[in-house]
Amino acid sequence: MQISALTTDFYELTMMQGYFSNKHNPNVVFDMFYRTNPFEGGYVIFAGLHELIDKLESLCFSEEDIAYLESLKKFTPDFLSYLANYHFSGNLYAMEEGTVVFPGEPLLRIHTNLIEAQLIEGLLLNTLNFQSLIATKASRMSIASKRGLLMEFGLRRAQGSDGALSASRAAFIGGCQVTSNTLAGKVFNIPVAGTMAHSWIMSFESELESFRAYANLYPDNTVLLIDTYDTLGSGIDNAIIVGLEQKQKGKKIGVRIDSGDLSYLPRVIRKRLDAAELEDATIVVSNDLTEAIVQNLVLDGVPIDSWGIGTHLVTGGSQSSLNGVYKLAAKEGDQGVFIPTMKISNSFEKTTNPGIKQVYRFSDDVGSIADLITLNKEKITPGRKYIFYHPFAEADFFEMQSGRYTHLKPLIKKQMEGGKRIGKKPSIQEIQKYVQKELSTFHKSYLRQINPHIYKVSLSSKLKKLKMELLVAQRKRTKEGL
Numbered sequence: 001m002q003i004s005a006l007t008t009d010f011y012e013l014t015m016m017q018g019y020f021s022n023k024h025n026p027n028v029v030f031d032m033f034y035r036t037n038p039f040e041g042g043y044v045i046f047a048g049l050h051e052l053i054d055k056l057e058s059l060c061f062s063e064e065d066i067a068y069l070e071s072l073k074k075f076t077p078d079f080l081s082y083l084a085n086y087h088f089s090g091n092l093y094a095m096e097e098g099t100v101v102f103p104g105e106p107l108l109r110i111h112t113n114l115i116e117a118q119l120i121e122g123l124l125l126n127t128l129n130f131q132s133l134i135a136t137k138a139s140r141m142s143i144a145s146k147r148g149l150l151m152e153f154g155l156r157r158a159q160g161s162d163g164a165l166s167a168s169r170a171a172f173i174g175g176c177q178v179t180s181n182t183l184a185g186k187v188f189n190i191p192v193a194g195t196m197a198h199s200w201i202m203s204f205e206s207e208l209e210s211f212r213a214y215a216n217l218y219p220d221n222t223v224l225l226i227d228t229y230d231t232l233g234s235g236i237d238n239a240i241i242v243g244l245e246q247k248q249k250g251k252k253i254g255v256r257i258d259s260g261d262l263s264y265l266p267r268v269i270r271k272r273l274d275a276a277e278l279e280d281a282t283i284v285v286s287n288d289l290t291e292a293i294v295q296n297l298v299l300d301g302v303p304i305d306s307w308g309i310g311t312h313l314v315t316g317g318s319q320s321s322l323n324g325v326y327k328l329a330a331k332e333g334d335q336g337v338f339i340p341t342m343k344i345s346n347s348f349e350k351t352t353n354p355g356i357k358q359v360y361r362f363s364d365d366v367g368s369i370a371d372l373i374t375l376n377k378e379k380i381t382p383g384r385k386y387i388f389y390h391p392f393a394e395a396d397f398f399e400m401q402s403g404r405y406t407h408l409k410p411l412i413k414k415q416m417e418g419g420k421r422i423g424k425k426p427s428i429q430e431i432q433k434y435v436q437k438e439l440s441t442f443h444k445s446y447l448r449q450i451n452p453h454i455y456k457v458s459l460s461s462k463l464k465k466l467k468m469e470l471l472v473a474q475r476k477r478t479k480e481g482l
Helices: 010-021 049-058 063-071 077-084 115-117 121-146 160-174 184-186 196-201 207-217 229-247 265-275 290-301 430-441 460-481
Strands: 028-033 093-095 107-111 149-152 222-225 253-257 282-285 306-309 324-332 339-341 357-361 370-376 386-389 397-401 409-410 412-417 454-459
Touching: 010 115, 010 357, 028 115, 049 093, 093 282, 107 115, 107 121, 107 409, 121 149, 121 160, 121 430, 149 160, 149 324, 160 184, 160 222, 160 430, 184 207, 184 222, 196 207, 196 222, 207 222, 207 229, 229 253, 229 265, 265 282, 290 370, 324 370, 339 412, 370 386, 370 397, 370 460, 386 454, 386 460, 397 454, 454 460
Parallel strands: 149 306, 222 253, 253 282, 282 306, 370 454
Antiparallel strands: 028 107, 028 324, 093 107, 093 412, 324 339, 357 370, 357 409, 386 397
């Protein structure tokens, strides 16, 4: 499947033509990172990488795309001819999809020429920002449920069918086990699930008849929606009747509650089911669930077996987007040497980190301790002391003594070379398992819902020195009016 390279902001194309016409197209390195954690949380799950690689491998301008650009009367024939033959040919370095990441860390690097790097900015950020946001949300809900059975039911509330598909993928990576989105099941090999709607029940002469019809049709997956008319009246009464009938056949049922007090109703329903000797019947709840609601119900010991989560998962709930950005970090000079670059802002937090960078994660035998952003050519080896400089506070630092950590590993590795994927594409199940493994290396204080502990992300001595040198040099040029 080809991806249209028109999936870009228009100003990228106008800049690209400027580079092309001025023969200004040096090799460059761009970083992708984000500035603050969403949901007032302590981390992000990096997601969307392998879907991005799929898109980059097939990115091109079709004949129709070129004809459209020509109709705008803004592009020269030579430039349009260049675009007609375009295919992404750069190198991509990134952390593994599913890595637990933190603000300011370069999650991905693009090494290519300037024209190519500009073209893919919108596609890259659109893919990684959204999927990382939703994977993080799903992770938070999974933790809130104490790794309970999460069902993603967000198709009808997502931002269009394309948003729903991406959300289903990201939600599974983050911790959901099934989806209601049938297309996502096909495309990503995610288990699909669904029960019945209120309209199913209302279309029959009686609630009991509708329950029996469903049980006869799906004896191995009988989950009955009991809140159409009277949850604690006819709903649970008729569910028990059908449940006992199914029990005689060696089958079991579940009931779903989609409205009402989700703290009170499941307790009463559990007692009713157990009293009817339907102890193996399960209880499913839905209805605008958030991680806070899920966590409170779990902590209160409400007997809920699985969770159907839609709106607040696939839309990001209170957080509409991840603030990931894509910035120039280095450009090739006349002698073929890469020159570090940085965006300077009046706000030190928005001043970027220059140069081609790597991230090392330091751990002890219990779990992850801190991350160190370094220049890519720095030699970081175990058994040495390292100084960790605060990324924003100029005088704040701490020493990582050699005995404080037992392991360190680089997080960024080459994922594409010459526009082609390196190695085998992992399955979505493998990425989900990687997320769970990653989360297990962090103390729960970093993962909690409210006031999480801040994980330390710092700059190496060499990177800090380079950043300050560039800042001083820029301030000097500014004073001299250059």
